[in-house]
Amino acid sequence: MSILVTGGAGFIGSNFVLDWIAHVGTPVVNLDKLTYAGNLENLANLHDDPRHIFVRGDICDRALIDDLLQRHKPRAIIHFAAESHVDRSIHGPGEFVRTNVEGTFTLLEAARAFWSSLPTEEKDNFRFLHVSTDEVYGSLGPTDAPFTESHPYEPNSPYSASKAASDHLVRAWHHTYGLPVLTTNCSNNYGPYHFPEKLIPLTIVNALAGKPLPVYGDGQQVRDWLYVKDHCSAIRRVLEAGKLGETYNVGGWNEKPNLDIVHTVCTLVDELRPKPDGTSYSTQITHVSDRPGHDRRYAIDARKIERELGWRPAETFQSGIRKTVQWHLDNPDWVANVQSGNYKDWVARQYAQ
Ligand code: NAD
Numbered sequence: 001m002s003i004l005v006t007g008g009a010g011f012i013g014s015n016f017v018l019d020w021i022a023h024v025g026t027p028v029v030n031l032d033k034l035t036y037a038g039n040l041e042n043l044a045n046l047h048d049d050p051r052h053i054f055v056r057g058d059i060c061d062r063a064l065i066d067d068l069l070q071r072h073k074p075r076a077i078i079h080f081a082a083e084s085h086v087d088r089s090i091h092g093p094g095e096f097v098r099t100n101v102e103g104t105f106t107l108l109e110a111a112r113a114f115w116s117s118l119p120t121e122e123k124d125n126f127r128f129l130h131v132s133t134d135e136v137y138g139s140l141g142p143t144d145a146p147f148t149e150s151h152p153y154e155p156n157s158p159y160s161a162s163k164a165a166s167d168h169l170v171r172a173w174h175h176t177y178g179l180p181v182l183t184t185n186c187s188n189n190y191g192p193y194h195f196p197e198k199l200i201p202l203t204i205v206n207a208l209a210g211k212p213l214p215v216y217g218d219g220q221q222v223r224d225w226l227y228v229k230d231h232c233s234a235i236r237r238v239l240e241a242g243k244l245g246e247t248y249n250v251g252g253w254n255e256k257p258n259l260d261i262v263h264t265v266c267t268l269v270d271e272l273r274p275k276p277d278g279t280s281y282s283t284q285i286t287h288v289s290d291r292p293g294h295d296r297r298y299a300i301d302a303r304k305i306e307r308e309l310g311w312r313p314a315e316t317f318q319s320g321i322r323k324t325v326q327w328h329l330d331n332p333d334w335v336a337n338v339q340s341g342n343y344k345d346w347v348a349r350q351y352a353q
């Protein structure tokens with residue numbers, strides 16, 4: 001029995017597809033539009049593997065999704081496809097509403113039609129797993145308790161608002177139509193195949209290139225960080241044993257201010273690829289203008305998924321970030337290729353002072 005993955009050429013989706021083939025081994029139909037963030041090089045290891053069926057297409061294309069569901073009859077849909085970068089959502093929110101809200105709606109409607117037509121046993125086993133973010137909960141004060149699953153939704157950016165809207169649609173399709181959904185709300189991921197517009201890969205790539213390491217505002221904004229392969233194992237676990245209609249917060253128990261993250265990365269690159277002149281990469285740190293409406297702190301209470309499903313992250317931040325820096329050093333071709341094309345245009349626009 002196959003699964004249908006959307007957005008499986010992006011950062012987390014491609015890690016998930018690789019992880020699924022390695023751990024489960026059943027076929028994956030991978031529907032991805034290949035926006036600037038989709039990179040088939042991430043899946044190069046599956047090039048000749050018949051278990052990976054790649055389809056270039058848009059989650060807003062109902063006819064295409066109907067056709068894929070009829071043809072492959074997946075037992076689950078794992079929905080990653082989204083516009084995912086907060087800064088891009090500030091410059092151009094329209095695409096976020098289209099993909100994240102309209103796309104999720106289209107997928108839910110197609111899933112509902114398909115699921116309704118299934119025989120009882122397959123209907124009972126079908127799952128729609130929606131991959132979402134902790135950003136839907138808004139911003140915490142320094143001493144506030146971390147987000148639980150019952151924290152009110154208070155999204156502050158066009159990105160988080162569009163993800164919150166998609167979460168609400170998923171919830172409503174369960175309550176109204178009985179669609180067997182599961183939702184995960186995860187904190188910031190890092191690891192291999194991360195597009196270098198996000199903080200950690202941008203810091204690694206810019207450090208190695210001798211470029212400035214941009215830190216927004218005072219750099220004291222706090223995020224929780226999870227190694228991407230731990231996110232993949234959490235999704236597999238929720239798919240396997242999650243209670244229908246429930247949401248599960250997924251986090252790494254690794255709350256850190258951005259400036260600490262950048263310094264940690266610099267120290268590791270200093271160790272693993274020292275500069276010939278002996279100075280630290282941290283001398284490249286540059287404070288730049290803050291992001292408008294920048295959320296001050298996210299923190300995840302991931303006790304529910306541990307208590308109910310027995311999931312905990314395998315990596316600490318120290319082990320995960322070391323693997324991540326080493327991966328970038330070991331994959332210079334991937335880094336070089338991802339830096340060509342659209343990515344350069346975007347970086348030039350975002351950091352033009
Ligand atoms: P990403 O931007 O790296 O990848 C998104 C993928 O979706 C790309 O391959 C892109 O081509 C594809 N896509 C975009 N629009 C599409 C459309 N209309 N139709 C089909 N495919 C389309 O994102 P990511 O970081 O891998 O995030 C994946 C999911 O996980 C998103 O839903 C995101 O909200 C969520 N999430 C991300 C993080 C994080 O730290 N990156 C944390 C929690 C949750």
Ligand code: TYD
Pocket residue numbers: 085086087188197198199200202214215216217219221222223258291
């Ligand atoms: P990012 O990786 O864009 O993820 P998100 O906004 O979804 O949390 O950013 C992580 C944090 O790092 C966030 O507080 C913004 C900050 N940041 C910088 O300070 N400099 C940068 O160049 C980027 C991309 C992000």
